[in-house]
Amino acid sequence: MFKPLDPLLHSELRLAVMSLLISVDEAEFPYIKQQTGATAGNLSVQLDKLATAGYIVIEKTFKGKKPCTLCRVTPVGLKAFEDYVAALRTYLNVKPDTTQQT
Amino acid sequence: MFKPLDPLLHSELRLAVMSLLISVDEAEFPYIKQQTGATAGNLSVQLDKLATAGYIVIEKTFKGKKPCTLCRVTPVGLKAFEDYVAALRTYLNVKPDTTQQT
DNA sequence: ATAAACAAGTTTATTTTATAAACCAAATAA
DNA sequence: TTATTTGGTTTATAAAATAAACTTGTTTAT
Numbered sequence: 001m002f003k004p005l006d007p008l009l010h011s012e013l014r015l016a017v018m019s020l021l022i023s024v025d026e027a028e029f030p031y032i033k034q035q036t037g038a039t040a041g042n043l044s045v046q047l048d049k050l051a052t053a054g055y056i057v058i059e060k061t062f063k064g065k066k067p068c069t070l071c072r073v074t075p076v077g078l079k080a081f082e083d084y085v086a087a088l089r090t091y092l093n094v095k096p097d098t099t100q101q102t
Numbered sequence: 103m104f105k106p107l108d109p110l111l112h113s114e115l116r117l118a119v120m121s122l123l124i125s126v127d128e129a130e131f132p133y134i135k136q137q138t139g140a141t142a143g144n145l146s147v148q149l150d151k152l153a154t155a156g157y158i159v160i161e162k163t164f165k166g167k168k169p170c171t172l173c174r175v176t177p178v179g180l181k182a183f184e185d186y187v188a189a190l191r192t193y194l195n196v197k198p199d200t201t202q203q204t
Numbered sequence: 205a206t207a208a209a210c211a212a213g214t215t216t217a218t219t220t221t222a223t224a225a226a227c228c229a230a231a232t233a234a
Numbered sequence: 235t236t237a238t239t240t241g242g243t244t245t246a247t248a249a250a251a252t253a254a255a256c257t258t259g260t261t262t263a264t
Contacts, residue, residue: 001137002118011251012112016104019193029212035103042252044214065260067212085194091121092187113222131241144223146243167231169241 003087006080008053013038013046018081021056021073029069047071055080105189108182110155115140116148120183123158123175131171149173157182 009015016036021027027035033043047069050056055077059070073081111117118138123129129137135145149171152158157179161172175183 002114002121002139005114007250010112010114012104012107013251015193019104019195023195033212037104039253040213041215041254044212045251048214067259069213088190088194091117092190093121093125109221115222135241141224142242143225143244146241147222150243169230171242 001090003090005087005091006084008049008055009080009084011046013042014050015084017043017046017050017071018055018073018077021071022078022081026070026072029071032071050077053077053080103192105192107189107193108186110151110157111182111186113148115144116152117186119145119148119152119173120157120175120179123173124180124183128172128174130165131173134173152179155179155182 009018013036016038017032020032020035029040029043029047032038032047033040036043038046047056047058051058054074057072057074059072061068061070111120115138118140119134122134122137131142131145131149134140134149135142138145140148149158149160153160156176159174159176161174163170163172
């Protein structure tokens with residue numbers, strides 16, 4: 001009936017981060033912070049969780065002399081996101097396709 | 103960019119309960135328990151939260167001699183659910199309708 | 205040159221939430 | 235009559251989210 005929801009993605013901030021990264025392909029910490037409205041601390045924690053799960057990669061570089069944290073979604077992350085969306089649909093009373101049920 | 107998600111609905115079990123109640127109009131505790139796969143304790147707690155928010159009404163009746171907890175979604179709950187789904191779409195990179203944005 | 209302010213995060217502590225385990229009361233079965 | 239089952243509730247624990255405090259280094263002002 002209801003498919004289980006990946007707890008890692010069923011979080012407002014992490015979902016926003018993933019959504020953002022999927023749409024832009026790569027983004028820096030301050031940009032993500034601004035777009036999501038998250039606090040730096042919260043964002044740092046949630047990015048770590050996504051990275052630990054292999055959903056994103058975090059590349060620490062420098063932009064001139066300033067540290068620059070660059071984030072990118074991985075194929076695993078993209079797949080997880082798509083699966084999450086598919087699972088979520090089972091809760092939304094939306095029938096996206098009437099032909100066959102897996 | 104990303105609309106905030108109603109925390110009361112952004113919960114796997116509560117979302118399942120709401121989805122279920124919307125589709126069936128009314129349901130008894132054991133049925134909801136079976137359909138969602140929740141434990142009785144967890145279900146009891148989450149139903150209370152939904153009732154406290156006015157998203158559902160819980161009617162305690164008897165079925166013969168046995169107690170029967172009947173749940174029904176309210177108009178407020180239905181509205182909240184619809185709003186939640188609309189907010190959620192801002193995270194899913196899905197453009198459900200290209201004509202006009204409220 | 206030194207100090208104050210700022211940028212970019214991280215770490216830690218607090219609060220909230222979810223979940224399960226334990227419990228209770230009444231009804232039915234043995 | 236004493237288990238056992240049904241239908242839950244309450245309480246305790248584990249996990250999560252979030253914010254506050256802190257760190258490191260840089261830029262700007264004095």
